[in-house]
Amino acid sequence: MTLVHIENIKIAGISACVPDNIIHNVDYNLISEEERNAFIKLTGIHKRHVASDRITPSDMCFIAAETLLRELDIPAKDIGFLIFVSQSRDYYLPHTSAILHDRLGLSQSTPAFDISLGCSGYPYALSVISSLMNHSDKEYGLLLAGDMPTKASPITDKSTYPLFGDAGTATILKKTPQSSPSWFSYGNDGSRHEAIIIRNGCFRNGCPPESFEKKEISPGIIRSKMDVEMNGADIFMFSITDVPVSIKKFLKATDLRNNDIDYFVLHQANKKIIDTISKILKIDPEIVPQNLDRFGNTSVASIPLCMVTELKNELQTKKLRLFLSGFGVGLSWGNAIIETDHIHVCDLQYIDI
Amino acid sequence: MKIEISDFIHVLKEEFEIPQSVTFSSQTIIESVIEMSSINALIFLALIKTEYDVALTAGDLLHAKTVQELYDIVVSKAITE
DSSP, rough: OOOEEEEEEEEEEEEEEESOOEEEEEEEEEEHHHHHHHHHHHHHEEEEEETTTTOOHHHHHHHHHHHHHHHTOOGGGGEEEEEEEOOOSSSSOHHHHHHHHHHHHTTTTSEEEEESSSTTHHHHHHHHHHHHHHHHOOOOEEEOOOOOOGGGGOTTTTTTTTOOOOEEEEEEEEEEETTTEEEEEEOOOOOGGGEOOOOSSSSTTTGGGGOOOOOOEETTTTEEETTTEHHHHHHHHHHHHHHHHHHHHHHHTOOOOOGGOOOEEOOOHHHHHHHHHHTTTOGGGGSSOOHHHOOOOOOOGGHHHHHHHHHHHHHHHHHEEEEEEEEEEETTEEEEEEEEEEEEEOOOEEEOO | OOOOOHHHHHHHHHHHTOOTOOOTTSSSHHHHHOOHHHHHHHHHHHHHHHHOOOOOOHHHHHOOBBHHHHHHHHHHHHHHH
């Protein structure tokens, strides 16, 4: 286990933005009513916010960031670092953070770069920006985490379509000597990188015309090689086997127990996975917030989105110790233990699709 | 951890809400009572992991036709893991 310890950095505020378009899984008529009900019961996902082709995760992150900067009254020129973490970029090149850098009006001396990670990405990116800030003279850092997994999940694929939602988030970090240290741990099993994969559209396989041909893989699963391919059983077992082990080891390494943590904010993969991890680790479900019923799995955005929708009041009025755990594509996992102290949380923002 | 077949059957009956009126014993063909859909397969994997700390695979579920066969796989994995 790789363990990282960072001092002097705290979260100042957090915000999130979702498309105003809502898709209800009860209307998903390509599967039987019985199958639909079983899916909703297992995943806990009733509805999802889904973007149109007109917008991208960077648009949602932009609204989240603009709102947060305004409400915290932080001038854009004071942002010392910008990181955009996503697997849904605006263009093949340039990096999407360059576009956000311009739209937000950041200083030319502010570095901006992308991190390509999915569901595990938030703890990773949080540690990267915190570490940079800690070793610099900059006061503020802006972390944008957003994704649009619905784009590659066609309605003809029952294994992915009803699972995903879209969202963009913004987190502003502040350098302050008074803040409690943050801890991070990470892992990756590259041998299982094919468990979630989009095969075509990049350098390995290019994008020949047949990339877009839809093929029936099995009943209810019709997709192309430009769509996401997911081995549900493998991902599920990874999530309920490797992830709780990583959480347990991390707690032990930091000499903490379950009751030292106010909330475990886990990647919102699906209800069964979160419930099972909580049960295995004997964590009270009351301190494991979920928003799957309304947003589905929003990939890298799910942890900060869950903080905004489920913990707004607690985050704004109390000092909290949070355990964050992201896990998924890679297969990759990242955990963080952070302390928050009366941070600003914006109301959930909506983008017109 | 010693796993009793009677407890194993009880755990499955509870999770899948199998009525008392339905015969569900060690010799029962699992598919005759529980449809092995992709969703039920995930429920099986989670149940065996939380109850017995055993990581089954989708292949294990395909190989086990009867409750006894599934039980035997779980017991053998519980010993080796």
